[in-house]
Amino acid sequence: xxxxxxxxxxxxxxxxxxxxxxxxxxxxxxxxxxxxxxxxxxxxxxxxxxxxxxxxxxxxxxxxxxxxxxxxxxxxxxxxxxxxxxxxxxxxxxxxxxxxxxxxxxxxxxxxxxxxxxxxxxxxxxxxxxxxxxxxxxxxxxxxxxxxxxxxxxxxxxxxxxxxxxxxxxxxxxxxxxxxxxxxxxxxxxxxxxxxxxxxxxxxxxxxxxxxxxxxxxxxxxxxxxxxxxxxxxxxxx
Amino acid sequence: xxxxxxxxxxxxxxxxxxxxxxxxxxxxxxxxxxxxxxxxxxxxxxxxxxxxxxxxxxxxxxxxxxxxxxxxxxxxxxxxxxxxxxxxxxxxxxxxxxxxxxxxxxxxxxxxxxxxxxxxxxxxxxxxxxxxxxxxxxxxxxxxxxxxxxxxxxxxxxxxxxxxxxxxxxxxxxxxxxxxxxxxxxxxxxxxxxxxxxxxxxxxxxxxxxxxxxxxxxxxxxxx
Numbered sequence: 001x002x003x004x005x006x007x008x009x010x011x012x013x014x015x016x017x018x019x020x021x022x023x024x025x026x027x028x029x030x031x032x033x034x035x036x037x038x039x040x041x042x043x044x045x046x047x048x049x050x051x052x053x054x055x056x057x058x059x060x061x062x063x064x065x066x067x068x069x070x071x072x073x074x075x076x077x078x079x080x081x082x083x084x085x086x087x088x089x090x091x092x093x094x095x096x097x098x099x100x101x102x103x104x105x106x107x108x109x110x111x112x113x114x115x116x117x118x119x120x121x122x123x124x125x126x127x128x129x130x131x132x133x134x135x136x137x138x139x140x141x142x143x144x145x146x147x148x149x150x151x152x153x154x155x156x157x158x159x160x161x162x163x164x165x166x167x168x169x170x171x172x173x174x175x176x177x178x179x180x181x182x183x184x185x186x187x188x189x190x191x192x193x194x195x196x197x198x199x200x201x202x203x204x205x206x207x208x209x210x211x212x213x214x215x216x217x218x219x220x221x222x223x224x225x226x227x228x229x230x231x232x233x234x235x236x237x238x
Numbered sequence: 239x240x241x242x243x244x245x246x247x248x249x250x251x252x253x254x255x256x257x258x259x260x261x262x263x264x265x266x267x268x269x270x271x272x273x274x275x276x277x278x279x280x281x282x283x284x285x286x287x288x289x290x291x292x293x294x295x296x297x298x299x300x301x302x303x304x305x306x307x308x309x310x311x312x313x314x315x316x317x318x319x320x321x322x323x324x325x326x327x328x329x330x331x332x333x334x335x336x337x338x339x340x341x342x343x344x345x346x347x348x349x350x351x352x353x354x355x356x357x358x359x360x361x362x363x364x365x366x367x368x369x370x371x372x373x374x375x376x377x378x379x380x381x382x383x384x385x386x387x388x389x390x391x392x393x394x395x396x397x398x399x400x401x402x403x404x405x406x407x408x409x410x411x412x413x414x415x416x417x418x419x420x421x422x423x424x425x426x427x428x429x430x431x432x433x434x435x436x437x438x439x440x441x442x443x444x445x446x447x448x449x450x451x452x453x454x455x456x457x458x459x460x461x462x
Contacts, residue, residue, distance in 0.1 A: 008299055030273040031276035094250070149282070151285065
C-alpha cells in the first residue's frame with residue numbers, strides 16, 4: 001500500500017513538475033522578447049556557455065548510466081539497512097541497465113530523426129514574424145502568454161491550497177487604459193503559516209536567555225571560567 | 239509495450255513508469271514548441287494541456303497499479319500478457335478510467351474537440367496551430383501512435399479476462415482495438431464537448447473510479 005501511494009504520488013508530482021518546468025522554460029526562453037530592452041540582447045560567447053555545457057552533459061550521463069552511480073550509495077545505505085540493501089541494489093541494478101538501454105535508444109532515435117530533418121530541409125529559409133492573432137492586425141509581443149496566465153487553470157482549481165492573491169485595478173473604460181493593472185502573488189503558506197510561526201515561537205522562548213549577551217568581554221571570560229569550575233566540581237567532587 | 243505473447247519484449251519491474259514518462263517527455267516538447275510561437279492562443283492550449291495531463295496521469299497510474307495487483311506481478315508486460323484473470327470486475331474498473339484517460343490524452347470529446355477551429359475551446363489542436371509541413375506531419379503521427387498505445391493497453395487489459403489461442407491472438411487484439419476506437423467514436427458522436435470548467439471534474443471522476451478499483455483489489459470481502 002505504501003509503495004502504491006509512493007507511485008501515485010510520483011505520478012502527481014511528475015505532472016506538476018512538468019507544468020512547472022514547461023512554464024519556467026517556456027516563459028523565459030520561448031517566444032518573442034516581452035520588453036523593448038530585451039530585443040537587442042545578443043548571445044554570450046561560447047566560452048561563457050561552456051561552463052554550463054559540462055554540468056548539462058553530466059546530468060544526461062548520470063541519467064543514462066545511473067546503474068554505475070548505484071555503487072556509490074550502496075555501502076552508505078547498507079550502514080542503515082544491512083543485507084537488505086545489497087539485495088535491493090542487485091534488483092535495482094538489473095532494472096536500471098534495462099532502463100538505460102531504452103533511454104539511450106530513445107535518445108539516439110530522436111537524434112537520428114532531427115538529423116534527417118535537418119539534412120532534408122537544409123536549403124529551406126527560416127523567416128520570423130508575428131504570429132497570426134485571429135484577425136487582429138497589430139499583434140505585439142506583450143500579447144504573449146504570461147507565467148500567471150499559463151498557471152491560471154491549475155491555480156484556479158487549487159485556489160484553496162495555493163492562496164493566490166490577485167490585485168486588480170480596472171476602470172469603467174471599454175478598452176484597457178494605462179491606469180489598468182493586474183498582479184498576482186502566490187503566498188508560500190507553508191513558510192508564512194507554519195515555518196515562520198514555529199521559528200518565532202522558538203525565538204520567543206530563547207529570547208529569555210538574551211540577557212547572557214551583555215557585550216562586556218570580562219563577563220564572557222567569567223562565563224568560561226564558571227563553566228570550567230562547574231565541570232571540575234562535577235568530575236572530581238560529585 | 240506488450241503486443242503479442244509470442245513476441246519477446248523488453249520488460250522489467252516498473253516498466254509502466256517508463257512508458258508513461260516517455261509519453262510525458264513528448265508532451266513536454268510539444269508544450270514548449272507551442273510556447274515558442276509567441277502566441278497567446280498556443281500558450282492557452284499549452285497551459286490547459288499541461289494541467290489536464292497532470293490530472294490524468296495519476297488516474298492512469300492507479301489503474302495500472304490495480305491491474306498489476308490483480309495479476310500478481312510488478313511487470314506491466316507480464317500483467318497484460320497473462321490471461322484468465324481472477325478478478326474480472328476489478329479489471330473492468332481499471333479499464334474504464336484508462337479509456338477516459340485515453341480520451342483526455344488524445345484530445346477527444348468530451349475533453350477536447352480535434353476538429354474545432356475556435357481557439358478558445360482548443361487544447362491540443364491549438365498547440366499545433368502554427369505548424370505546417372513535416373512538423374505538422376510528425377505531430378499528427380505522434381498523436382496517432384499515442385492513440386494506438388492507449389488502445390493497445392486497454393485491449394490487452396480486456397484480453398486478460400479471456401484465454402485466447404496463440405494463433406488467434408493478433409486477430410482478437412486487432413478486433414478489440416477496432417472496438418475501442420469505435421467506442422471512442424461513439425462517445426464523440428453522442429456527447430458534446432464539455433465546458434472547460436467541467437473537464438477537471440470529469441478527470442477527477444476517472445481518478446475516483448480508478449481508486450475504487452484499486453481499493454477493491456485490496457479487499458477480499460467480495461471475493462473478486
